Amino acid sequence: xxxxxxxxxxxxxxxxxxxxxxxxxxxxxxxxxxxxxxxxxxxxxxxxxxxxxxxxxxxxxxxxxxxxxxxxxxxxxxxxxxxxxxxxxxxxxxxxxxxxxxxxxxxxxxxxxxxxxxxxxxxxxxxxxxxxxxxxxxxxxxxxxxxxxxxxxxxxxxxxxxxxxxxxxxxxxxxxxxxxxxxxxxxxxxxxxxxxxxxxxxxxxxxxxxxxxxxxx
Amino acid sequence: xxxxxxxxxxxxxxxxxxxxxxxxxxxxxxxxxxxxxxxxxxxxxxxxxxxxxxxxxxxxxxxxxxxxxxxxxxxxxxxxxxxxxxxxxxxxxxxxxxxxxxxxxxxxxxxxxxxxxxxxxxxxxxxxxxxxxxxxxxxxxxxxxxxxxxxxxxxxxxxxxxxxxxxxxxxxxxxxxxxxxxxxxxxxxxxxxxxxxxxxxxxxxxxxxxxxxxxxxxxxxxxxxxxxxxxxxxxxxxxxxxxxxxxxxxxxxxxxxxxxxxxxxxxxxxxxxxxxxxxxxxxxxxxxxxxxxxxxxxxxxxxxxxxxxxxxxxxxxxxxxxxxxxxxxxxxxxxxxxxxxxxxxxxxxxxxxxxxxxxxxxxxxxxxxxxxxxxxxxxxxxxxxxxxxxxxxxxxxxxxx
Numbered sequence: 022x023x024x025x026x027x028x029x030x031x032x033x034x035x036x037x038x039x040x041x042x043x044x045x046x047x048x049x050x051x052x053x054x055x056x057x058x059x060x061x062x063x064x065x066x067x068x069x070x071x072x073x074x075x076x077x078x079x080x081x082x083x084x085x086x087x088x089x090x091x092x093x094x095x096x097x098x099x100x101x102x103x104x105x106x107x108x109x110x111x112x113x114x115x116x117x118x119x120x121x122x123x124x125x126x127x128x129x130x131x132x133x134x135x136x137x138x139x140x141x142x143x144x145x146x147x148x149x150x151x152x153x154x155x156x157x158x159x160x161x162x163x164x165x166x167x168x169x170x171x172x173x174x175x176x177x178x179x180x181x182x183x184x185x186x187x188x189x190x191x192x193x194x195x196x197x198x199x200x201x202x203x204x205x206x207x208x209x210x211x212x213x214x215x216x217x218x219x220x221x222x223x224x225x226x227x228x229x230x231x232x233x234x235x236x237x238x
Numbered sequence: 239x240x241x242x243x244x245x246x247x248x249x250x251x252x253x254x255x256x257x258x259x260x261x262x263x264x265x266x267x268x269x270x271x272x273x274x275x276x277x278x279x280x281x282x283x284x285x286x287x288x289x290x291x292x293x294x295x296x297x298x299x300x301x302x303x304x305x306x307x308x309x310x311x312x313x314x315x316x317x318x319x320x321x322x323x324x325x326x327x328x329x330x331x332x333x334x335x336x337x338x339x340x341x342x343x344x345x346x347x348x349x350x351x352x353x354x355x356x357x358x359x360x361x362x363x364x365x366x367x368x369x370x371x372x373x374x375x376x377x378x379x380x381x382x383x384x385x386x387x388x389x390x391x392x393x394x395x396x397x398x399x400x401x402x403x404x405x406x407x408x409x410x411x412x413x414x415x416x417x418x419x420x421x422x423x424x425x426x427x428x429x430x431x432x433x434x435x436x437x438x439x440x441x442x443x444x445x446x447x448x449x450x451x452x453x454x455x456x457x458x459x460x461x462x463x464x465x466x467x468x469x470x471x472x473x474x475x476x477x478x479x480x481x482x483x484x485x486x487x488x489x490x491x492x493x494x495x496x497x498x499x500x501x502x503x504x505x506x507x508x509x510x511x512x513x514x515x516x517x518x519x520x521x522x523x524x525x526x527x528x529x530x531x532x533x534x535x536x537x538x539x540x541x542x543x544x545x546x547x548x549x550x551x552x553x554x555x556x557x558x559x560x561x562x563x564x565x566x567x568x569x570x571x572x573x574x575x576x577x578x579x580x581x582x583x584x585x586x587x588x589x590x591x592x593x594x595x596x597x598x599x600x601x602x603x604x605x606x607x608x609x610x611x612x613x614x615x616x617x618x619x620x621x622x623x624x625x626x627x628x629x630x631x632x633x634x635x636x637x638x639x
Contacts, residue, residue, distance in 0.1 A: 063484045063528070065416030066441045074436045074461050076580030080571075081415055081439035087567045088409045091559075092336040098567050100313055100379050101329045105344060107310070109262040115364070120350045127262060127328065127376050128347040129354070129364030132291040142289065150351050156542050159288035159361070160511065167246035170292035186249035188601020195607035 116146040138166035240618060241295045241370030242596045247285030248604075252596045255295070258366065258374035263310030266378035268320060271620040272395045273368045273593075274299035275603050275613045276324075277425045278538045281495060282359060283600055286508070286515065286540060289348070289360040297615075298324035298356040299398045300368025301391060304378070313379045320382035322375055323565035324399040326354035326365060329380035340562035345376065351541045353562060361541065369596060371617045383569055392584035393576055395614065396426075401583050402568040403536050404430025404492070408438050410534040410559040411488035416441035420477055420486040420526060422519045424452035424464070426586055426612050427536060428492035432460035433581055435488075444480065446473070446522075448498055451609045459585060467499050474525035485528030493519040494537025507544070514540030524551050535560035589613040 071077045083089045087098075095101065106126040113133040117124050134142045145158035174181045192200045243253035258267055279296050281287050304318045314320070327334050327342035333353075334342050345354035346363040357367015366373065375382060385394045404427045413419060419435040421428050424447035435443045443462040447453050453464040470476045478485055495515020496508055499522075507516035515538075523533045524547050533556055551558060575581045588611045591599040596615060603613050 061483055063416075063418060063482060063487065071436075071441065076433075076575065076578070077436050078415070078439045079575065079578075079580055080434075080437045085571065086409050086438070087571045088337075088406055088564065091410075092338060094336050096329070096335055096337045096339075096567075098570060099329050099334075099339070099381075101334070102380065103330070105330050106262070106264055106328050106377065112261075115347055116360070117347045118349050121347065125344050125347040127264075127326075127345045127354075129360065129366075130261060131295075131364055131366045132293045132360070138291075146348075150349055150541065153542055156288045156540070163285065163288065163290055166292045170245050173292075181245065181249075182251070183249060186245055186251045186597050188598045188604075190595075191598035191601045191607060192605070195602060196605065 116142060119146070119149045120151070136166075136169050138162040138169055141165060239371040240593055241366070242297065242593065242615075244282065244290065244294045244296060245292055248283065250283065250296075250597050250600050252594045255293075255370075257372050260306060260308045261374065262376055263308040264377050264379065265308040266304050266311055266314055266375045266382070267306040268300075268302040268322065268368075268373050268375050268382075269305045269619060269622070270297075270300050270302040270368045270370060270373055270617050271319075272301050272391055273297045273370075273615045273617070274395055274398075274400070275369070275599060275615065276399055277427065278358075278494065279600075280604050281515075281538060281540075283604060284496065284508075286495060286511070287359045287361060288541065291360060291364075294357065294359065295366040295370050296357040297367030297369030297373075298358055299395060299400065300356075300373065301385065301395045301398065302368070302373070304382075305372065307378060311378045314382060314384075318382075319385045320375075321385050321394040321398050321569075322356070322368065322373075322382045323402075323569075324355055324358075325381070325562060325565055326356060326363060326376060327381060327566075328377055337564055337567050338561075339381075339564045339566050341564075349541070355562070369593065369615055371593070371619050381566065383566070386573065389573060389576065390584055392587055392614070393582075396583035396586070396612075397565075397569060397572055399563065399565065400426040400586075400612070401430050401572055401581070402565045403427050403563040404432075405434040405437075405568055405572060406561070406563040407431040407490045407492060407534050407536040408434035408440075410536075410561070411435070411438075411490055411532045412557070412559075413438040413440050413488055415439040417487035418442040418444070418481050419488045419490065420444045420446060420523075421462075421490045421492055422446045422497075422522055423492035423494075423537065424449065424456045425492065428490070429456050429460060429586055429611075430581075430583070431490050431492050431536070432456060432462050435490075436461070437575065437580065440488075444477075444486070449606055452606075452611060455586075455611060473499070473522045477522075477526035481528070485531060486526055487528060488532045488534065489523035489527040491519045491523050491533070491535040491537040495539045497537075513544045514542040515544065517544040517546050520544065520546045524548075524554075524556065527554070527556060529554045530556070532557045532559065536563070586612045587614055591615055593617045 108126045113130050115128050141162035145155050148155040239257045241255050282290050301321045304316050325340045326345045327339045328344035331343040340353050342353045349361050354363030408431050417440050419440045421432045424445050432443050432445050445456045445462050446465045448468045457464045497516045497518035500518040503516035503518040506512040593615045599613050602610050
C-alpha cells in the first residue's frame with residue numbers, strides 16, 4: 022500500500038524550498054541542499070484542488086458547527102427541564118465522591134460494593150479524587166473483585182470457562198498461527214519453570230546428601 | 239435477560255441477569271436492537287479503568303425501542319425507536335444549561351472527574367450499559383432522540399458516540415480553510431475525525447496508525463493521506479518534513495491511553511499502570527503541531543496522571559482542547575450530513591455478531607483480527623423490534639381508518 026515513504030515523496034515533489042529529506046542547510050555530499058529561501062510558510066491548496074473531496078467545506082462557516090462556541094445557553098436540541106430532577110430513591114449502597122456535597126439526584130445502582138473489594142472501595146471513597154490513592158485503591162479492589170467473581174462462580178457450581186471468556190474460539194478461527202505461537206511460548210515458559218524447579222530440588226537433595234555425609238564422616 | 243458480563247481483564251461473557259427496572263420517574267426501559275463495541279470499551283476490557291466491577295455490563299453505543307416509561311416521562315412513548323447518546327445527562331444543571339451534555343453534574347455521584355456514561359464503570363456513574371437485551375435509560379425525555387424514519391439503524395447507532403466524537407474532535411481543532419490536520423488513530427473515531435476535517439475545510443488530512451488494513455480503509459473512505467508509524471523513525475520529525483518543516487496546523491488524538499509506538503510509554507502506562515495510560519500520542523500531537531497550533535484530544539485517558547511535554551505546549555503557544563463529546567447537540571447537523579450524502583457512517587461496520595458471542599466479538603476487536611473496524615452486537619430480541627413496530631403501525635393504521 023501507499024504508506025509513509027510515498028507520502029513523503031508526494032510532499033517533496035511539490036516543495037520548492039527544499040528536498041524534504043534534509044534539514045534546512047544540511048549537507049548531502051553533493052552540495053548544499055535545503056537552503057531556506059525566504060520564510061518558511063505552510064502551503065495551502067486552492068479550493069479547486071479540493072473539489073474532489075466529498076462534502077469539502079460544508080462546515081467551513083462556523084455558524085454550521087454546532088459546538089461553536091463551546092458553551093452557549095440556553096441549551097438547544099434537548100427538552101431542557103426547568104428544574105433539577107427529583108431525587109432518586111436509594112435502595113442500595115452508593116459510594117459518593119468526597120468532592121461533592123452529597124449524592125446526585127440520579128445515580129447508578131448496579132453492582133453495589135460487597136465483600137473484601139467493597140471494603141477496599143469504601144476506603145477509597147474516604148479519599149478525594151484528587152488523592153491518587155483513591156484511584157490506586159479502586160484498581161486494587163478491581164483485582165480483588167476478579168478473584169471474588171471466580172469464587173462466586175464456583176459457589177454457584179459453575180466453573181468459569183476462562184478461555185472461552187477470553188475469546189479463544191475467535192482466536193482459533195482468525196489467528197490460529199498466533200494461538201499456536203502463544204501456546205508454544207506458554208509451554209516453553211512452563212517447561213522452563215518446571216525444569217528450574219526440578220533442578221533446584223535436585224540441588225537441594227544433593228546438598229542435603231553432602232551435609233549428611235560430611236556429618237557422619 | 240441476556241447481557242454482556244465483565245468477569246475481569248480480557249474476560250467477558252454473555253450471561254443472564256435480572257431485567258432492569260424503573261428506578262426514577264424519569265426513567266425508561268429500552269429494548270436494545272443494536273449495540274456497538276467502542277474503542278474505549280477496550281480500556282474497560284483490559285482492566286485499565288478504576289472501579290470496573292465484576293458483573294458490569296458495558297455498552298454506551300446503542301439504539302432500541304422504548305418498552306416502558308416512568309410516571310414522569312411525558313414526551314417519549316412506548317414503541318418509540320430511539321438512539322441514546324452515550325452521555326447520561328439531566329438537562330438542567332449548570333453544565334447542561336451550557337450545552338456541555340457530556341459534563342453533567344447531576345448523574346454521577348461517584349466522581350466529579352467525569353460525567354456519567356452508560357456501561358463505563360462506576361467511575362462513570364455505575365450504570366449498566368446497552369450490550370444487553372434491555373437497559374435502564376434515565377432522563378428519558380432529555381437524552382434519547384427518536385430516530386427519524388429515513389435514518390438507517392446502523393447509522394443511528396454510530397451517532398450515539400463514534401460519529402459525534404470524531405466530528406467534535408475536528409470541531410475542537412478549530413480548523414481553518416486549508417489547514418493541515420493530522421489525525422492519530424485510524425479507529426472509528428479517527429476515521430470520522432478525518433472525514434469531519436474535510437467538512438470543516440481542511441486543506442490536507444493525514445491519518446497515522448500502525449494497522450495496515452485500517453490505513454487502507456481510511457485512505458479510501460476519507461480520501462486522506464496515511465502514515466504507518468511503524469515505518470517512521472521519528473513521528474514529529476516526519477510530520478515536520480511532510481509540512482514544509484512547519485508542523486501540522488491541527489493534531490487530533492483519537493487513540494488515548496493504549497497507544498502503541500513508544501515502548502517506555504507502553505510499559506509505564508499500560509503494563510505497570512504507573513501513569514494513566516501511554517501518553518505516546520499526546521507527545522506526538524504536541525511535538526508535531528506547529529507553533530500556535532491546536533491539539534484536540536478525544537482519546538480517553540485514566541483519572542490519575544500522564545507524563546506529557548507540557549513545556550513544549552507552553553513554549554509553542556498551543557491551544558489544547560478536549561472533552562467527551564456533547565453528543566446531543568451534534569445530532570441535527572450530523573443527520574443533515576447523512577441525508578446530503580456527505581458522510582456514510584454505516585460503511586465502517588465490519589462485523590455483526592450475536593450478543594451470545596460477545597466474548598469472541600471483544601477478542602476480535604481488541605486484537606484487530608479479521609480486518610475488524612467496527613463491531614455491532616445484535617441481542618436475541620432485536621428482531622422483535624420489527625414485529626412490534628409492524629403491530630404498532632397496524633394499530634395506528636386501524637385507528638386512523
